[in-house]
Amino acid sequence: MADYAHARGVDRLVRLALDEDLPGPDLTTEATGVGGCSAAAAFVARQACTLSGIGVAERVFAILDPAVRFERLREDGATVAAGEAIARVSGRAGSILAGERTALNFLQRLTGVATVTRAMVDLLAGLRVTLLDTRKTTPGWRQLEKAAVRDGGGTNHRFCLSDAVLIKDNHVRLAGGTAPAVAAARARLAPGTRIEVEADTLAEVRAALAAGADAILLDNADPATAREAALLVGGRAVLELSGGITAANLREMAATGADCVSCGALTHSAPAVDISLEFL
């Protein structure tokens, strides 16, 4: 796993998940006495998907029982066909049964995010527009879901409130206007820091440009307004469209001349992909 910070986040979340599911012994396996048998099983996609989270599934078993062997057949970002095996596990049956649900819960959700993202990115074929995610992620999962967006071919917007400046309507109102808000920020930030400003109308786009914004997030615009905004901006700032973006309107919005389109549903409403663990 090349993404180290994320790798450490994985372990903390995997432990939390195992604590939830196994506060005590696995009653069923203990009671039936089958834990000590040897077993092998395969994670199989039940529907076509773009894989994400294979490393997390691997950590589930590594943390539960280091003696379980986990063999990846596909990597994050891969296009997987329905019926295709993703990974194989073998070892103590008790360990495989104990980790099965937790591993699936991770895999299904993250692959869901990557799959939705890939579908959206494919809709943008031929356009020079970047699909961005948002901060509308599942609490506790931000790094994992942002990685799933990358696995699906999307690009990450800011990770958190501490790493980029996005002046929203409320900041503008409290600061007494776009110009004073941007000016205050310029004065306090290191030279060259990128400042993005949210706009809800063309007037606000003009104000943001006048204030010297490096990027403008135009929220909840219809395609006509977006097109006008793109003309207005004319390359003097990065233009990002946001709000209400769905598969249905993505291409139309992206064709307006904007540089980026951001979509919260990539992470907050991606349905789980059907994956199962089949014992061999």
Add this chain to the structure above:
Amino acid sequence: MADYAHARGVDRLVRLALDEDLPGPDLTTEATGVGGCSAAAAFVARQACTLSGIGVAERVFAILDPAVRFERLREDGATVAAGEAIARVSGRAGSILAGERTALNFLQRLTGVATVTRAMVDLLAGLRVTLLDTRKTTPGWRQLEKAAVRDGGGTNHRFCLSDAVLIKDNHVRLAGGTAPAVAAARARLAPGTRIEVEADTLAEVRAALAAGADAILLDNADPATAREAALLVGGRAVLELSGGITAANLREMAATGADCVSCGALTHSAPAVDISLEFL
């Protein structure tokens, strides 16, 4: 908040979420210098929904800044109309802006689970069938999502591997059959412990009954098979249907004579409900 264990889980997850979103200062609020202003805002539902997670949103602000005042207007489980206010917050603008996204990320997802559950429960009107959730929950969120299912009128299936016995196909195979699996469990468990057995076919339902199962989970059955199974069981065990249950087939499946229907999508694929924080 009456659910204490859950209350403690909330704080841990809220801290994790705030750590993700605020590893350092809120750059935008610091740079624009508006953090010290007073502000008030309302959480408003943008669509009709069944509320869940109001206590979590409250904890977000309590942990971030105890001086923020949070007033609940509705409680978990309430039916909320589009446009209706759910809660009001007031205090330092910087605190409200810093907690906004995290509070919304919790509220939108949990209310999503409760809303889907409520819709499914309503489809069962007039039938004596219980809608159950599963262990297919978001890792780290099990107690919260199980509570959201209750808020939506659903009933919780087991919480984890340690609190109930569910003998699945793999246990049966490894134990050499349904009868020896159940017999082994009976011998090891305290007298009177409830044993549920998974069945994929009517033959397996018969085997489970013969082995003395207290409950039978019939997986992936069509309505006809489910009806036959209900006749076969005839009240000698609790009959639960699972697998592939959606809003489209729920009522038909529930009308087969089964006692319960369980549905993983309640928790793994509920779309986020649209809720926003409107500054006053």
Add this chain to the structure above:
Amino acid sequence: MADYAHARGVDRLVRLALDEDLPGPDLTTEATGVGGCSAAAAFVARQACTLSGIGVAERVFAILDPAVRFERLREDGATVAAGEAIARVSGRAGSILAGERTALNFLQRLTGVATVTRAMVDLLAGLRVTLLDTRKTTPGWRQLEKAAVRDGGGTNHRFCLSDAVLIKDNHVRLAGGTAPAVAAARARLAPGTRIEVEADTLAEVRAALAAGADAILLDNADPATAREAALLVGGRAVLELSGGITAANLREMAATGADCVSCGALTHSAPAVDISLEFL
């Protein structure tokens, strides 16, 4: 170690114990300069006992110094004679000296619980009665002490407040009687959930039966009352005796016709077994 949840609990508690005993360096070993020598030692039982906690002792050294070799000579649940070696450790003297007391503190207490349990179970020879533990465990040690009870041949009662229903006198009083308490629970719980009701008198046993309890915990009864209760229940519910059970009265109580006897002293008052680490 086959019990994964417990395995994870072990590590957290082992770390807590090592933090307590070694907040800084081991002053004596550092000052005498002997830490770097090689050493080997054996854990030896100083009295006959039933072993529990060997895996915990192993984790103490694994966490402290992965280079220490720990060889188990006996497994949990084994009957060990006075003078018999349980395990051998070898490696850096400093590591063995640093882990000695912590490993012994775990082993002595858990073996104490298993030994007391085994003695109680042996008193039940020939009777069809199950010896149960309780929730009267050492805070922080529940999974370990419950496992020690299993190692001693006992059976676990519920693990926590979240995994089984036991309606006690106070629930009955607050609910306005046994019948309404049980009825309320039946309405809220998934079909088939086992409901146990506590009773202090024969009248309460009757009330519990009438209310449809699946199991009845008769508290603090004398043998005569217990016999009468068993006749009354007549197999319609599981009957469990609790309160004031000691080695002195266990067999008499168990012979009353009850199904189970539960005993808090297994975990809250088992004296430590004398085990020592002998350097070779």
Add this chain to the structure above:
Amino acid sequence: MADYAHARGVDRLVRLALDEDLPGPDLTTEATGVGGCSAAAAFVARQACTLSGIGVAERVFAILDPAVRFERLREDGATVAAGEAIARVSGRAGSILAGERTALNFLQRLTGVATVTRAMVDLLAGLRVTLLDTRKTTPGWRQLEKAAVRDGGGTNHRFCLSDAVLIKDNHVRLAGGTAPAVAAARARLAPGTRIEVEADTLAEVRAALAAGADAILLDNADPATAREAALLVGGRAVLELSGGITAANLREMAATGADCVSCGALTHSAPAVDISLEFL
């Protein structure tokens, strides 16, 4: 609570205990629907005892539900009669029921330690001998059990391996004798650091004296040997007796002229004191 470090330890252990007992909701209270009632109850000693842990019981409820009112009637160290009330709690019934067992598990064990200690200290009446505890404490509980020993009138020996030097037989062997062990320690430690040496025989006592030990721990001696050792030492070092000390031989051992007697059973084998929570 005046003992701050211990106060923080309490919270961590209380949280661990609550997590064990309440991984999810309190099923019984939820199912019977009685959680919302108001209730009041008293902790009552069922046997005469020396109290310890009242502050821990208080923290259990404070952490679970800050709205519960906890009124101490007696303080740690108090002599409590059978039937006497120790504390009163009032508030939401659900909160009191949820915290009952955890609070009792702490109180019963700590009061057990204080009660056994007090009985041992009373046996020393009129002698100028100090009763010491050991590091044979329950892992996770060292600060709490050491405080219980103080509550019972005992005195704490070292808290951990990092705060005092005690050269044991194995250090001596590895260092090539008592004299080189003590000399090495003197050279490395700050001037004036107290060095205690373990001795198993009178010869070893002599060696320790010759090496300049500040204190000598004589292990497993009979009274005659202890008397001889006291004469030998003659006030040139502190003499401590350890090993096999019980109520039966404590006074005889203490009357040998030693300065201190240490006893592991104070913490590793004190039976729980019977305390119950009586609802009013």
Add this chain to the structure above:
Amino acid sequence: MADYAHARGVDRLVRLALDEDLPGPDLTTEATGVGGCSAAAAFVARQACTLSGIGVAERVFAILDPAVRFERLREDGATVAAGEAIARVSGRAGSILAGERTALNFLQRLTGVATVTRAMVDLLAGLRVTLLDTRKTTPGWRQLEKAAVRDGGGTNHRFCLSDAVLIKDNHVRLAGGTAPAVAAARARLAPGTRIEVEADTLAEVRAALAAGADAILLDNADPATAREAALLVGGRAVLELSGGITAANLREMAATGADCVSCGALTHSAPAVDISLEFL
């Protein structure tokens, strides 16, 4: 405390610090029996300084004993004269004595960072150059030390590896040159992301400009080279000087025409400021 993320970081670090200093009771206060007295004391600067960490000192006492009253007399960023009181504490003497050293250890170091920063910023008077910090902070203290730099009038460079792009010599070498490194980054990052490139020579400055870097960090340059670099860049990118900056050469370096100067010594080598707690 307006900086929430930082506020949460404070508590974790304060707890770690208190655990270090108080693993058990405060032996001296317990032994002398003075803990229960009332006391009042003032934090007094022994030398002129720029204050930072007053909120951390406040949290030390709040966590240790919520009954201690802590009154701030000065705020972070204030210029404090030698002999001036910074804050007053009153309450249980035992609590004040227990928190004294920990509070001072925080205050002295953070005020040290702010004081050094302020002195450096003052040296830049009249120049349009920004003083930046680096990632050379004390592990565990990044947010606190970055806030101290702000308190001293400095500006924060990036907080971590995840929030800004700085292509260093090793990235360039591994990517096969400046141009391919920048091009690869442009292709993967969201449009408009700021890219900074490190340069050690004027040739590398030229390469960075040609590659389209938004900012250039010129490392270890002498004033003449820095001046030439500034001419070369000519406002087409932000120019930052770094490496070997001290009070002795700061103004000369800053006068070269660069936009920013960054200095690791602000955080890695600031000597502690002398502050003491005087009992009244």
Add this chain to the structure above:
Amino acid sequence: MADYAHARGVDRLVRLALDEDLPGPDLTTEATGVGGCSAAAAFVARQACTLSGIGVAERVFAILDPAVRFERLREDGATVAAGEAIARVSGRAGSILAGERTALNFLQRLTGVATVTRAMVDLLAGLRVTLLDTRKTTPGWRQLEKAAVRDGGGTNHRFCLSDAVLIKDNHVRLAGGTAPAVAAARARLAPGTRIEVEADTLAEVRAALAAGADAILLDNADPATAREAALLVGGRAVLELSGGITAANLREMAATGADCVSCGALTHSAPAVDISLEFL
């Protein structure tokens, strides 16, 4: 690493440091795409120093990526020349780049403490005086900095408030004088416990001697007073000088006849040593 408690402390602090620096991915390495290359690098001292923290640097990479090979060339306590290599790392370039700054931040500070300590110890050549550290350590770093002092040839004073008795001016005042403070402590502590008393004047030295102090810490004395104090004490107690000790006055203070000199600046103001990671 022979110091186990410290070893565990290292991991916690290393994780905290990595979380600070890598809350998400390493943006630069990801964006330039060079993470997957193989690389090797050496830690090189840029100035003569006494090494400390090599094991911590090793843990940084072990935690980040177990596949990185870390080869120590020198050990803690070694005298290292300017330009000398301390350790070599090889493995994935992304892992080395991700851990570089964190490893350096640890190494530079700890080596700073050891280097300053070694310089001070060398100033004491030929004198029978022990150089002690204090509790003025960086919060979170106590064990590491105390180990660095040992690596530099210094000796540790007490580790925390729980492991040694040091009666300061405030204890004396609250207890009503030196004599009652010492008497109270003697009565409560185990026989033979060492009691140190702080004195600011010769009168207080006399009072401490009269009260039977085992050690006296004379604070902020000039050399003449220190000499007089040494004559006064005359070997009846350990005499320690503290307060305002610097390299400039250390030898003069040490030559007064005192047994020890303690110096807070060893840990609170040691400048970082310049160490860099050079890619090969």
